[in-house]
Amino acid sequence: MNKNTRNINQFQDGVKDALPTVFGFLSIGAAFGIIAASEGFTIWQIFLLSAVLYAGSAQFIIIGMLLADSSITSIVSMVFLVNFRMFLQSLAVANFFDKQSLVSKILMGSLVTDESFGIFSLNSVTKKSISINWMHGLNIASWITWWLSSIVFALFGKSIANPQNFGLDFALIAMFAGLWILTTISFIKDPHENNRNAILAIFMTVIVLLVSMMVFSKVISVLFASILGSLFISLLKKESYNDN
């Protein structure tokens, strides 16, 4: 097999592995399109938010805050806060693919999302073969689904009665549930891993999440919980390294 066919095959594998995100993106992209259109945003504006900004929850926040006449500074600060977790996700992805061209880096970085990061980390912990082209396939398929579903449903969505009745809005939550259980299983099955560590990490994360939710917004709580949960377990493990 020559190099080009192999690259194309890897890209196609990435597109196939994006299928679980496609379901979630279809329903949430549709919801975004319908809501934004009904609030008076044009198709062109909806397309720009979905294709250029490409940041699910931040898009909903921008729509809401623009309608509420919030200041530009407060909207942009909120977007920064909501999207900051992507810094950590990008760092993990970048650490894995450390040798790639400038264009490839920019393309891969621009399209990192919770969902593509989830599929990436699941495949990396289950030791499935992943490559730069696979990652691009996964990212680009997710990206196209997102903006396409938001503009298509912005155009036609109003004629569809209550998508909630079919449970479709639940697809994204179910996908996070799936990513969570499968990531957990692979951490627990990893022979180099102490089972106790994975369970402790999950436990700490949930505790921090719940405590933080009493005071802060959900967005901030997710960020706190994932940082503190991971920091806790890595410092604990580093201690045991030093002991040996």
Place this chain on the structure above:
Amino acid sequence: MITSQPFYTVLIFATGVTLLIRILPFFLVNIIKFPKWLELFLHYLPLTMMTALFFDNLFDKTSASIFPILNFENFFAIVPALIIGYLKKSLILVVLVGIVCMAGIRFFW
């Protein structure tokens, strides 16, 4: 109707900030040598981030109580999906079972 001027200003700045957050790490990894604890942090991050993103959906913040409240509808729809995920190790099956269970709960509840 949204006036265009703040829309485009917000779009440009929000996109700029988001791209910086997303792309900067790709250049940092080649400049900085990560200490051991940071390598470990990144190793466990997928687990804790997926845990936080998932459990976040199971609880609601309400004005009635300071404590987050379990969302029973989501909880009962997700349990069968998680069991299938555990048994079959398939992401797409978890999504499909979750959708079907949620549709069922909303229909009968």
